[in-house]
Amino acid sequence: MRKQFCDALLARAQSPEMVFLTGDLGFMALEPLQERLAERFINAGVAEQNMVTVAAGMARLGLDVWAYSIAPFCYARPFEQIRNDVAFHKLPVKLVGNGGGYGYGVMGPTHHAIEDYGILLTLPAMKVFVPVFDEDVPAVIDLAGDYTAGPAYLRLGRGEPPAGWSVPDYSTWRLLVEGDGPPVVAVGPLAGTYIAAIQNLPQGSRPALWALAELPVVSDALPAALLASIKRTGRIVVAEEHVQQGGVGSQLAMCLLGQGVAARLTHLFAKAHHYERYGSQSWLREQSGLDAKTLLALLEN
Incomplete structure (x- = not known):
């Protein structure tokens, strides 16, 4: 960028x-x-x-x-x-x-x-x-x-949309892929890495992929469509290239609790600053379980 x-x-x-x-x-x-x-x-x-x-x-x-x-x-x-x-x-x-x-x-x-x-x-x-x-x-x-x-x-960071995919106009919250499955909220460029893996899934099981670009999370600004999806499925997944403490997962959980919305929240986050070996950004994401393959496997459970 x-x-x-x-x-x-x-x-x-x-x-x-x-x-x-x-x-x-x-x-x-x-x-x-x-x-x-x-x-x-x-x-x-x-x-x-x-x-x-x-x-x-x-x-x-x-x-x-x-x-x-x-x-x-x-x-x-x-x-x-x-x-x-x-x-x-x-x-x-x-x-x-x-x-x-x-x-x-x-x-x-x-x-x-x-x-x-x-x-x-x-x-x-x-x-x-x-x-x-x-x-x-x-x-x-x-x-x-x-x-x-x-x-x-x-x-x-580095924008990572699939080749040929049309980037929508900027907004704090954006629905990148529509679906009837549990909503996934991804922060920043990480959201782009999930598009290709999600968009070809069947409509009924395909998660609704949301991208978040501004913080802190503001309760009054949560999209109505996202809230409706959470209430309907009773579940939400948050993925961020950030440690668990102080991240969007906890911010969003507090907002949902404040609105009386009960849902199972699954949090994917950066699990360590370093591992036994050094590697690229994509390799480090995989070690933390932030890759698309891990996300899809988690959604099946």
């Missing part, structure tokens, strides 16, 4: 208030943005704590501030600065983490971001965006840029 991210920010860069900070990353991808912004494109170096504090100061002056790094270096290393300098003052800094979830694969657990939004959503007024497809990025940039009630975190 880096190219789409760069293209979307190029249009926003026309505003003299926009400032972009990077933790010495984005090479071979963000050069057009660097050229457009000139002195407003700042390489903060491998000093993410300082970068976030500088971003907070710039936001306090009324600038439109975007701070970018590999996901764990964007939220984990400078967490104290995000908490104290940004969130406590409800400053609209946009934190952009590239390679969310297991996105950096073989680079190992130091580069895996599987607890990111759970941690950040504990902070005041934090908003999280997890675009599902590459095509979502322009809309997400607009929404994040317009969010001024506090900070926002963008978890960028």
Whole structure:
């Protein structure tokens, strides 16, 4: 999604208030943005704590501030600065983490971001965006840029729809595949990995596949069609490339309980930061049981 991210920010860069900070990353991808912004494109170096504090100061002056790094270096290393300098003052800094979830694969657990939004959503007024497809990025940039009630975190990954599949317009909640079976809610790009396996199943047993792209989960904003499907089948499956604690599974469960909706909730989540061997993002998903084969087998029970 880096190219789409760069293209979307190029249009926003026309505003003299926009400032972009990077933790010495984005090479071979963000050069057009660097050229457009000139002195407003700042390489903060491998000093993410300082970068976030500088971003907070710039936001306090009324600038439109975007701070970018590999996901764990964007939220984990400078967490104290995000908490104290940004969130406590409800400053609209946009934190952009590239390679969310297991996105950096073989680079190992130091580069895996599987607890990111759970941690950040504990902070005041934090908003999280997890675009599902590459095509979502322009809309997400607009929404994040317009969010001024506090900070926002963008978890960028890689859009993974099947070849030739038509990506629907962006929305917080999207029904990607219709079906009469139990609904499946998948967060971010993970949703795209299930489409091919699900769409050819018989209508009666085919799960309704929903993609979620914004957090926290808001009870009043749950789609009526999703609620109807949960009530009819008495079941829901949540899949996310995030640890169980603080994830969408618990958020959605709380929303359903608050509305008095009783259902069997099955949660697929990232089970470990590392395994006995290193591997690609898809391999790590398989180890955690986040792959389409595991999902289909689970739905049969």
